[in-house]
Amino acid sequence: MSTVMPGRQVDSAIVTGRTREDVFVGSEIIRHRRASRLIHWSVALTFFIALFSGMPIWSPLFGWMAAFVGGLETARIIHPYAGVLFFIVAILQFVEWMRDMMFSSDERGWWRPSTITRYMRWEHDPAMEGGGKYNAGQKMFFWAVSLGALAFLVSGIPMWFPLRFPPILRELAYLIHDITFIFFVIGVVFHIYLGTAAEPGTFRSMTRGTVTRSWARLHHPGWFRKIGGEDRQD
Amino acid sequence: MTTQPLEIIRSSASVFGATTGMRVKPLVSKYIDTTTCIGCKACEAACQEWNDLRTVATHQEGTYQTLPALDAEFWNLIKFKERPANDGGVMWLMRKDQCMHCAEPGCLEACPAPGAIVQYSNGIVDVDATKCIGCGYCATGCPFDVPKFNAKTGKMAKCTLCIDRVEVGLEPACIKACPTGCLQFGTKDAMVAMGHARVAQLKANGFEEAMLYDPQGVNGTGVVTVLGHGHPEWYDLPVNPHVPWGVRLWKQIVRPIGMLAAFVTVLGVFGHYTTYGPKLPPDGDV
Numbered sequence: 001m002s003t004v005m006p007g008r009q010v011d012s013a014i015v016t017g018r019t020r021e022d023v024f025v026g027s028e029i030i031r032h033r034r035a036s037r038l039i040h041w042s043v044a045l046t047f048f049i050a051l052f053s054g055m056p057i058w059s060p061l062f063g064w065m066a067a068f069v070g071g072l073e074t075a076r077i078i079h080p081y082a083g084v085l086f087f088i089v090a091i092l093q094f095v096e097w098m099r100d101m102m103f104s105s106d107e108r109g110w111w112r113p114s115t116i117t118r119y120m121r122w123e124h125d126p127a128m129e130g131g132g133k134y135n136a137g138q139k140m141f142f143w144a145v146s147l148g149a150l151a152f153l154v155s156g157i158p159m160w161f162p163l164r165f166p167p168i169l170r171e172l173a174y175l176i177h178d179i180t181f182i183f184f185v186i187g188v189v190f191h192i193y194l195g196t197a198a199e200p201g202t203f204r205s206m207t208r209g210t211v212t213r214s215w216a217r218l219h220h221p222g223w224f225r226k227i228g229g230e231d232r233q234d
Numbered sequence: 235m236t237t238q239p240l241e242i243i244r245s246s247a248s249v250f251g252a253t254t255g256m257r258v259k260p261l262v263s264k265y266i267d268t269t270t271c272i273g274c275k276a277c278e279a280a281c282q283e284w285n286d287l288r289t290v291a292t293h294q295e296g297t298y299q300t301l302p303a304l305d306a307e308f309w310n311l312i313k314f315k316e317r318p319a320n321d322g323g324v325m326w327l328m329r330k331d332q333c334m335h336c337a338e339p340g341c342l343e344a345c346p347a348p349g350a351i352v353q354y355s356n357g358i359v360d361v362d363a364t365k366c367i368g369c370g371y372c373a374t375g376c377p378f379d380v381p382k383f384n385a386k387t388g389k390m391a392k393c394t395l396c397i398d399r400v401e402v403g404l405e406p407a408c409i410k411a412c413p414t415g416c417l418q419f420g421t422k423d424a425m426v427a428m429g430h431a432r433v434a435q436l437k438a439n440g441f442e443e444a445m446l447y448d449p450q451g452v453n454g455t456g457v458v459t460v461l462g463h464g465h466p467e468w469y470d471l472p473v474n475p476h477v478p479w480g481v482r483l484w485k486q487i488v489r490p491i492g493m494l495a496a497f498v499t500v501l502g503v504f505g506h507y508t509t510y511g512p513k514l515p516p517d518g519d520v
Binding site: 057058059060061063072073075076120121122159162163167168170171172174175178179181182185186189190193197198199200201212213214215217218219 | 247248346347348367368369370371373374379383478479480481483484488489491492493495496499500503506507510512513514515516517519520
């Protein structure tokens with residue numbers, strides 16, 4: 001019989017979630033283990049530092065953002081370092097999630113415009129029944145972020161050290177950096193929206209690490225079946 | 235950059251910003267006659283002295299030229315070019331290189347720091363080092379490769395057309411020092427008229443290709459140059475300079491599209507939430 005120690009009890013889902021995922025703990029399911037969550041937030045943090053130091057340089061409309069990093073001159077200094085850190089943690093993220101992000105053949109239905117329209121209207125579509133831990137849209141976002149991180153780095157280097165590169169390469173770098181950023185902004189706005197207000201219960205999968213059974217059944221039925229959700233009665 | 239804020243007509247990264255244009259002065263211009271330049275470099279020395287620039291170590295490349303290119307602490311450079319002439323001899327071409335003070339400055343267009351590059355109503359384009367963030371975009375925007383990075387200060391630097399002298403009615407230091415009169419200073423109209431007269435004189439004296447270099451791709455410059463031979467490239471000048479297409483595409487098309495896309499996306503997300511609300515499981519347990 002164990003001793004009861006008030007104040008020392010650690011939530012069992014939190015303990016399990018330190019190292020394991022895709023397992024049931026009581027009424028919850030561990031969706032993201034601690035390493036995944038820490039990597040995700042490292043990517044998010046470095047992204048936002050790069051965003052707040054990059055946007056005021058991008059356009060004077062966002063000059064106010066420079067205040068968060070100490071002014072435009074400091075923005076120019078820290079932006080490339082934040083960018084390199086972002087790239088490094090994006091590699092970790094890539095390794096952590098790559099296997100779960102491979103497209104599978106039962107996801108082809110996701111690419112039909114009718115399916116996407118139904119998804120956006122929160123309607124059901126048979127194509128959504130399959131899939132793995134992540135749906136096709138999440139996978140696409142993952143690959144876009146990974147490729148985008150690479151494009152940011154490659155185009156960012158001539159912008160960081162402009163005098164070491166010929167002007168034509170600098171011009172090209174500005175364009176690539178800007179176009180990558182446009183796709184990033186669109187993707188990140190959708191990502192934050194879907195992960196918070198739009199799909200309740202999702203945000204805590206990245207904080208506490210867990211989701212509920214009904215959340216899993218609704219959003220990722222294929223994953224829910226695969227980890228044995230339909231057979232369990234607890 | 236000194237104290238002429240009332241005369242600023244254009245300012246980097248600003249719609250209004252530091253732009254006032256409250257006091258209007260006539261356009262000014264340098265006049266450079268390459269046919270009477272003797273390559274004495276007095277203008278180089280005068281520029282260094284007046285602007286208190288550090289002595290830059292010279293660079294021997296087998297020519298008379300002081301440095302291969304302009305430097306953050308060397309704003310005025312005589313370029314020496316040698317070409318075989320038709321009579322079997324050698325043409326020794328000398329041209330004073332410095333900021334051209336474009337009417338449409340590519341540096342100013344590319345600059346992301348509000349007010350770091352300004353254009354005054356008299357046409358002078360100037361860098362405000364206190365606002366410069368040292369990103370080097372201006373070097374990419376310049377069709378003449380003029381702005382240079384000062385690694386010691388982290389700022390860009392270039393010829394100011396001696397605005398601190400011009401403002402009080404003096405000619406720029408380089409002009410003051412010229413012993414042959416090949417450098418002159420005055421209103422743009424007067425300098426262009428002088429240039430055309432000199433070109434006509436040269437043509438009448440056997441230099442049929444003589445021309446006045448005042449490139450219209452950048453709407454003319456604050457430096458008009460008489461070229462004895464109508465080939466700007468012989469003098470290390472671009473034939474048809476303009477703000478680089480990449481910079482224009484980036485600033486004038488890609489960036490506005492990006493801003494529109496960002497705003498539309500954010501608005502779209504709010505529109506979606508107000509239309510469809512959150513996605514909830516049938517039993518409501520999230």
